[in-house]
Amino acid sequence: MDRYLTDEHIRLRERVRRFAEESIEPVAGELDEGATFPWENVKTMGEMGLMGIPVPRELGGMGLDEMSYVVVVEELAKYDASHAITVSAHTTLGTSPLLNFGTPEQQRRFVPPLAAGEVLGGFGLTEPGAGSDASGTRTRAVREGGGYRINGSKIFITHAGVGEIFTVTAVTDPERGARGISSFLMFKPTVDLERARAVGTGHRDDLPFTEGLRAGKKEDKMGWRASDTRELIIDDAWVPEEQRLGEEGQGFINFMKTLDAGRIGVAALSLGLAEGAFRAAVRYAAEREQFGRRIWDFQPVQFRLSDLATEIQAGRHLTYHAAWLKEKGEAFSKEAAMAKLFCSELAMRATLGAIQVLGGAGYTSDYPVERMMRDAKVCEIGEGTNEIQRLVIGRHVLAEVMTDPVEDSSFREALEPAGSHTT
Numbered sequence: 576m577d578r579y580l581t582d583e584h585i586r587l588r589e590r591v592r593r594f595a596e597e598s599i600e601p602v603a604g605e606l607d608e609g610a611t612f613p614w615e616n617v618k619t620m621g622e623m624g625l626m627g628i629p630v631p632r633e634l635g636g637m638g639l640d641e642m643s644y645v646v647v648v649e650e651l652a653k654y655d656a657s658h659a660i661t662v663s664a665h666t667t668l669g670t671s672p673l674l675n676f677g678t679p680e681q682q683r684r685f686v687p688p689l690a691a692g693e694v695l696g697g698f699g700l701t702e703p704g705a706g707s708d709a710s711g712t713r714t715r716a717v718r719e720g721g722g723y724r725i726n727g728s729k730i731f732i733t734h735a736g737v738g739e740i741f742t743v744t745a746v747t748d749p750e751r752g753a754r755g756i757s758s759f760l761m762f763k764p765t766v767d768l769e770r771a772r773a774v775g776t777g778h779r780d781d782l783p784f785t786e787g788l789r790a791g792k793k794e795d796k797m798g799w800r801a802s803d804t805r806e807l808i809i810d811d812a813w814v815p816e817e818q819r820l821g822e823e824g825q826g827f828i829n830f831m832k833t834l835d836a837g838r839i840g841v842a843a844l845s846l847g848l849a850e851g852a853f854r855a856a857v858r859y860a861a862e863r864e865q866f867g868r869r870i871w872d873f874q875p876v877q878f879r880l881s882d883l884a885t886e887i888q889a890g891r892h893l894t895y896h897a898a899w900l901k902e903k904g905e906a907f908s909k910e911a912a913m914a915k916l917f918c919s920e921l922a923m924r925a926t927l928g929a930i931q932v933l934g935g936a937g938y939t940s941d942y943p944v945e946r947m948m949r950d951a952k953v954c955e956i957g958e959g960t961n962e963i964q965r966l967v968i969g970r971h972v973l974a975e976v977m978t979d980p981v982e983d984s985s986f987r988e989a990l991e992p993a994g995s996h997t998t
Contacts, residue, residue, distance in 0.1 A: 579642060579895040587639075588646045594623065595654040603655040606801035607946050610793070612737055612767065613801055617661060618776040621692020625662055630670060635687035641902040645843040645894060652847025653854070656950035657801035659847060663840035664733040664802075665689070669696020671836060672742040672758065676821035676829050681760065685740055685782075694779050697734035699743035699761070699807045700830055702727065707963050709744075710753040710827060714809060716745035722815040723747070723759065728791075728808050731957075735805035736766040736790040739782055743809065744826045756826035760818040761809070763788045787812030798949035835908045836901060837958045842894040842914035845954040849890065849918065849925035852947045853883050856929035859936070876932060883925050890918040909971035916964040919954035926951045 577585075598616055606613055620626055628644045630636020637643070644666060652659035670689045673682055688694045705711035714727025725745050729735070741761045748755030762782045771777030791806030821829050857880055860871040870876050893914040900907035926948035930937035937944045955961045 579899060580646070584642055584646050587643055588650050590623070591625070591647050591650040594619065595651060595658075599651070599654045599658055603657075603801075604940060604943065604946065606655070606657065608800075608940075610795065610800040612803050613658060613661070614767065614770055614774045614777060616658060617692060617695070618774050620658075620662060621776055626665055626692030627670070627690025628662075628666060630674065630686060630690040634674075634682060634690055636690040641839070641898045642895065645839060645898045648840055648843040649847040649850070649894075652844045653851035655801070656844060656848055656947070657799050659844045660733065660799055660802050661695075663837075663844055664698070665692075665696050665738075667837040667840045668698035668742075668833065669734065669738065669740065672698065672820060672829065672833055673760075675832065676758070676825075677760075678817075680817075681820070685760065688779055689740060693776055694740055694782070695734045695738040695765075695777065696740045696742075697732055697738040697807075698830075698833070699729035699732055699735075699741050699809075700834075701729060701731050703730055707960055709830070710756070712744055712746055712756055714743070714745040715749075716747050716757060716759065716814070718747075719813065722813055723819070725759065725761075725787075725809050725812045725814055728806055730806050731794070731804055732807045734803055735807040736793055737771075737777060737803040739763060739765055739777075739779065739784075741788075741807065742820055742830075743807070744830060745809075747823050747826075751824060753827040754824050756830075757823045758820040758826040758829055759814050760820050761785045761788050761812065761814060763790065766790050783818075785812050785814060796953070798946075798951070798953050800949075834958060835911055838911040838915035838964075839894065839897050839901065839907075841954055841958040842890070842897065842911070842918040845915070845918035845922040845951065846887070846890045846894050848922040848947050848951050848954070849883070849887050852922075852926040852929035852944050852951075853880065853887060855942060855944050855947075856880060856883075856932040859933050859942070870932070879928055879932065883928055886921050886924070890914070890921050893917055909968055912959075912964045912967040912971075915954075915958060916961050916968070919951070919961060922951035922954050923948070 624637040625647055627636030628639050628647055632638035648659050648663045673686050689696050700709055702713055716723040716725045743759050743761045744756055746755055747757040762784045765771050765777050787810045789808050791808050794804040860876050863870050897907050897910040897914045900910055929944040933942055936942055
């Protein structure tokens with residue numbers, strides 16, 4: 576009996592596995608080589624309900640728990656990280672801000688198309704001068720005529736091109752520092768309008784598109800190449816007050832909560848990458864012969880793979896425990912940071928180890944492990960670099976170990992930047 580997974584979780588995992596084996600595994604290498612967004616598979620994932628796993632049924636989602644979301648992202652990542660991050664970023668960064676901080680009217684209008692995968696969502700936070708220090712946001716929103724005039728830009732934004740619904744952060748009160756940042760809903764048509772219409776997903780004509788919001792050039796990335804990443808440019812855009820997401824000045828607090836949850840998704844993705852690479856290495860070692868013996872029979876190979884098996888088990892416990900805490904409504908920031916830190920570094924060790932086991936074959940595109948290695952690297956950077964994760968963990972450790980609770984406000988404020996992130 577699994578401590579964390581129910582029979583329903585296991586059936587969901589098997590359903591995703593069948594889809595991945597039939598529809599993702601055969602095309603993942605080609606999509607990676609061409610940096611091609613997988614519109615057909617995104618449509619299928621929407622029809623399967625995978626784009627709205629934790630969204631309540633009354634808002635068009637599957638109404639499942641946090642563990643279901645983790646299981647899906649982990650399973651997809653075993654076959655292709657680009658598909659996994661498409662689901663993860665859309666769910667955590669694109670949809671959850673609306674679920675957690677939106678008004679009933681905002682939720683009623685915009686969550687159902689996101690949950691159904693009819694359009695993709697994104698989160699505009701990182702800027703050229705505000706990466707790990709997300710409190711350094713320079714995008715500015717000035718009150719004007721029943722709304723806000725917004726100018727600025729965001730970089731490295733997942734779905735900035737293909738997506739249509741975005742939560743964007745901007746400074747509304749420069750005198751208040753991090754407490755002067757607010758969040759806004761902004762909309763733009765997908766850059767792949769013709770393709771989206773042909774496939775039958777990715778665009779809604781009835782969205783209130785924001786004049787002045789557009790996508791920049793697509794990034795040519797080392798990994799996650801079938802995932803869309805671009806600059807999001809905000810040029811003299813006017814947003815009505817009813818599109819502010821949450822209270823004015825609450826943007827920093829709200830995106831910190833959003834990214835805390837996002838770390839669990841990146842941990843699950845990293846874990847899936849490690850498992851996929853490990854599986855490929857074990858199969859190769861069991862079949863490949865050198866010096867008249869299976870390379871599995873050589874002790875150094877077994878030791879390497881045994882160590883990875885142990886670390887994968889540890890990473891699974893860290894990730895599932897963080898998801899379990901979140902689902903129970905318990906504090907999970909430290910545990911999410913630990914899971915993200917451990918699993919992202921595990922993904923690098925596992926993919927590099929798999930390449931070493933496969934030898935020259937692992938260095939070619941004939942096997943998926945070289946792609947997995949490239950995909951793994953960004954897991955140590957996105958959703959808060961691992962240096963930031965260590966600061967977050969350290970902040971919690973200090974507060975827990977001190978004999979007296981930390982009550983001094985200046986001390987708490989000094990620690991806040993440790994929770995800043997890149998997206």
